[in-house]
Amino acid sequence: MPTISDVAKLAKVSVATVSRFLNDSGYVGKKSREAIKKAIQELDYVPSEVARSLSTKQSDIIGLIIPDIKNPFFPELARAVEDTAFEYGYTVILCNSDENELKEKHYFQTLTNKYVAGIILTSIFDQGTNFKKLKIPMVALDRPLEINIPTVTTNNIEGAKLATQFLIDKGATSLLCVGGPKEIRSSKLRVEGFQEIIKEYPIDSHIIESPYDFETAETIIFDYLKHNPTIDGIFACSDASAIGALKAIHKLNLSVPEDIQIVGFDGIQMGKVVSPSLTTVAQNIYQLGQAAAKMLIHQIEGKPLENTSVCINPKLIERETTRKERT
Amino acid sequence: MPTISDVAKLAKVSVATVSRFLNDSGYVGKKSREAIKKAIQELDYVPSEVARSLSTKQSDIIGLIIPDIKNPFFPELARAVEDTAFEYGYTVILCNSDENELKEKHYFQTLTNKYVAGIILTSIFDQGTNFKKLKIPMVALDRPLEINIPTVTTNNIEGAKLATQFLIDKGATSLLCVGGPKEIRSSKLRVEGFQEIIKEYPIDSHIIESPYDFETAETIIFDYLKHNPTIDGIFACSDASAIGALKAIHKLNLSVPEDIQIVGFDGIQMGKVVSPSLTTVAQNIYQLGQAAAKMLIHQIEGKPLENTSVCINPKLIERETTRKERT
């Protein structure tokens, strides 16, 4: 691999001049410019990122910390982040935190030690104190944090309202809201949205909590429905629990949407594929990731942020777990 | 951030001694050892990976090049790789190649420029010449390459045989094999396995090709089935196309498994969730990723590889797209 001094030698200039040329900093004469261009071409020279990082204390790596790439929500997000990073010449390190605070801290340590340019974080912990110390550009994704860093989220309240209103419009009269783990703020907001609509109607409503995975959700919902047979509409705060609900209802020998209607939240691929296919409040996951990556890169490159936080409106996708007509 | 020389100063030794201590190379006296330990503790010192990389021309980063993390097969794989990397103190850069040769090359360039310790590659291209030049530790994952590098794959032929035999045992008499894109070697092998079983039976068989995504698969299979109504068993070389098949059959107003039985290949999550749930040849995806990562790290750390290639046997999971009893 050729180095900057190889280029300098071939172009008969100093390394400083080559460096100035590469970074477009300071003056470089026309002749030198040409000579350097030729030398770079000839040697097939690419500057060493590592050396550059050591010198500038900044690499072209972005850290992406998410709970678990296996969770169907995150692949698309990761893809969006990687695509955007790629477009701007950055590279992505993938970190699965498992929502484990220690692991998350460890990643912070590792990433800063690599002089990453920035971090995109989907976390339930309020790492406030940690961040401040680091002062690396950062964007919170999907789940708003307490501390004041730029954030990209879906409009959770609005989405929940959409879903709840839709269920009511389709004739549901006794609603169950399946919330996610209470540590997750976005889930809390979705429950809030649900409540806001509910309080405007003289309607029977229930709220339960369940983790975001189908198996557990299925069990919990199964039990709850068994003891509450009046329920005829479910708003699940995640598609995963919606799918769990679907299975639970099947097991109870009830049918969807005739006996119980379901609206999920997230818009993961799987929702298309289950049957009946899932009516859901779809987040624009790709857009979320893209927005976060762009915001981060803007920060990194010192461009002013027009918005310190972005809130993307979700869209209700009507599929088969809700009725076609108002009953 | 404290540096090695801060530690040296505090411990009243030279940086060389600290370095020797850190890397356990060369002699370090007992007194120095203690002093250094204390200094490190006190300063909360962590060696700079970047500086180390520059010096040794090797980082603790592993590059993972896959076609697309959105493809449901890869999240679990990526997770396995990341987990294993984490366990051994490595970090993973995620690269989505989109099976685009240029993009893949670009990633190779970027990764080597970062002095990555090794690369795990799922590619259809035979980058032989590129690799040789780089001579970075490398492992081919899932899709065997022509060139001779360590490889981790599922036993595709065996899996296909399992599936085909199973369909025949369950009474299918006219089989359709839905292969993947012909550039993908694993898909070719699955078709081969299919053929090997078929030729032992006096059975009607068809082979078609379809990309690995449901929408397209659905269309292609729909058309094919319409013109070939005798078909009563489908072996799809991917779960994605199996799910496509499922939908196509529904559209034709036929039922699964009564009219047509289906066996997929891959064992992705989604297969559990569709209804009827998918009988499939499940790859042990996590194990694949883990094995690949371990092999790579062994190479990196100069440990001898006991096997230059690992072939993991898949397992047939019987669910609802095949009949319970032989007809």
Added chain:
DNA sequence: ATGAAATATGTAACCGATACCATATTGTGT
């Protein structure tokens, strides 16, 4: 013509490690 400003370029310190080489000290066999 002249001095200030703008342009052009080179030297060398620095980023934070590693590792080669030289030197000093200790241990061991005879």
Added chain:
DNA sequence: ACACAATATGGTATCGGTTACATATTTCAT
């Protein structure tokens, strides 16, 4: 006690860039 090996440690070049500073040349207004 002496030679020689083993142990312990430090100095410093090096990895491949960036950048502050010094110096040289050109441009240009007055």
